[in-house]
Amino acid sequence: MSIALEWAAAHTALASDPKATARSAQELQEQAGQTITAQGIGAQRAMELFDQVLLPATRASDDPMNLAYIPAAPTRAAVAFDTVVSAANVFGGLWEGGAGAIFAENQVLRWLADLLGWPSDAAGVFVSGGTNGNLSALATAREHARRTRGGKPAGGWALACASTAHSSISSAARLLDMDVVMVPVDANGHLTGEALEPLLAADERICAVVASGGTTNAGIVDDIASVVEVAHRHGAWVHVDGAYGGAALTAPSARHRFDGIEQADSFIVDPHKWLFAPYDCCALLYRDPRPAAEAHAQHAAYLDSIDRGESNPADLAAHLSRRTRGLPLWYSLATHGTEAYTRAVERCLATARTVAAAIRDSEHLELLLEPELSVVVFRRPGWDLEAYRRWSHRLAKEGVMLCVPTAFQGEPALRLAFVNPSVEPDAVIAVLSGTMGEPDGS
Known part of the structure; x- marks a missing residue:
């Protein structure tokens, strides 16, 4: 019991990373083996497998550079x-x-x-x-x-x-x-x-x-x-x-x-x-x-x-x-307090507006609509769906940012979802400006 509680206490304050680290069931079987046995594998071994094999095969939803789908950014108080x-x-x-x-x-x-x-x-x-x-x-x-x-x-x-x-x-x-x-x-x-x-x-x-x-x-x-x-x-x-x-x-x-x-x-x-x-x-x-x-x-x-x-x-x-x-x-x-929640949500809205403005002003990106809330939808003219996928996969594998392709009005596009008040808009803008210049997404 103490092993699990100690891990939980330490993990509550840990930083995460935005890598997409899902692995196949076959890979996980090879690394974890059979964990449900007649005699049990013991708390220490079970915790080691969770920490070193199972959890690393998941995506960090609360990382500031996870901007795919609708991520999550729970307060440390809520997690605890x-x-x-x-x-x-x-x-x-x-x-x-x-x-x-x-x-x-x-x-x-x-x-x-x-x-x-x-x-x-x-x-x-x-x-x-x-x-x-x-x-x-x-x-x-x-x-x-x-x-x-x-x-x-x-x-x-x-x-x-x-x-x-x-x-x-x-x-x-x-x-x-x-x-x-x-x-x-x-x-x-x-x-x-x-x-x-x-x-x-x-x-x-x-x-x-x-x-x-x-x-x-x-x-x-x-x-x-x-x-x-x-x-x-x-x-x-x-x-x-x-x-x-x-x-x-x-x-x-x-x-x-x-x-x-x-x-x-x-x-x-x-x-x-x-x-x-x-x-x-x-x-x-x-x-x-x-x-x-x-x-x-x-x-x-x-x-x-x-x-x-x-x-x-x-x-x-x-x-x-x-x-x-x-x-x-x-x-x-x-x-x-509720005022802190208002400030946090307003920060996400402001981040979306800032990133949208940078995209609008970019020479090689196109903003597809003004954000009403905190989702920014845009495209890179000249890229097809495969180019978007190559770019998305490369940034995810490198742990830079998670941003996956979507469709908007029937055409391939990209979207950023800002629900984490820790996101720094300048960091997102720097990634977009520094990685989207190539004509094929590579």
Whole structure:
């Protein structure tokens, strides 16, 4: 036990590197061997294998030069307290078993609800990630429609979203036996109420609309105000997927992009993305939690004695057992204060704007859109997808920077995601200017 705790204590303060170090299963088998045996290999050997073989075969998500996908940059306080959460081993599904821990989680959820401008009886729960959060919210929307519309329509249920919505939306629709109606976006990539209106008028199956509060690929925030107005006029639930971008609600310079979210019905944000918490943590909130409880509360002989008057996280999502995964965020917020979070998010936004300006002014790079949040999308004219891949692989292998190819408006491109306030924009600009001059990406 002490070996693991000592390693955790030391690793909490360690720097990381941005190398992409995934290895094949065959390589790992050769290096680690069979670790699960009848007699065990002992704590010392198991820790050595983790430290020297297994962990080096993973990617450092919190390195400042990891700018691929949506990385993570948890505070040291949050990382340290995640060990406390595991050691405490609190059952966080029901108030009866985890009252104190759930109380602390609820204070964080209240802070988020206040950022949304939601009423005092709004409520939520921490789930594992955005996929679970989106699935649970859309299940609530479907069940709410079934009760309020008098049953399932002849053609089944459907949800509406833009093609830029996260892939988990289509996955949730499959699991919920819902069709997906794609809504065209405007010239700047936004879902709007104007485009949504004729589809809702023509298709009574649509019971939910999903708006993006910061698309993963380009950081675009849909026109939430017009989407909410049109959707509610047609009796459709509005869910805002802010898994990545919802953290920008803390930043005064970006808050206006979320206008209208005050009237949305449900919302998610992943603190393990841009609110500086460790994996895995998604905050799911409901403006009115009663439809969620009606959709998700489980009933059984051994559960019927619990106090339904208290906050039971199991009632608000598709789960029963859960660890109190919101506590590392609570501890970090309690330690540093919400103003520190605002400063950190604003720093990421400023970094994105600075790097975007340098790309715009570059002789050999092209900025593809002005960043709305902290994702910068650009291209190197003259490079094809293979050139992007060669460049990306070389920088990753050398441990310089992680930046992987994507597609934007059907064409190969590159993107940088700034969610770590430790990123130095000048360092990123120096890498771009020093490595992208070659015409073939080599």
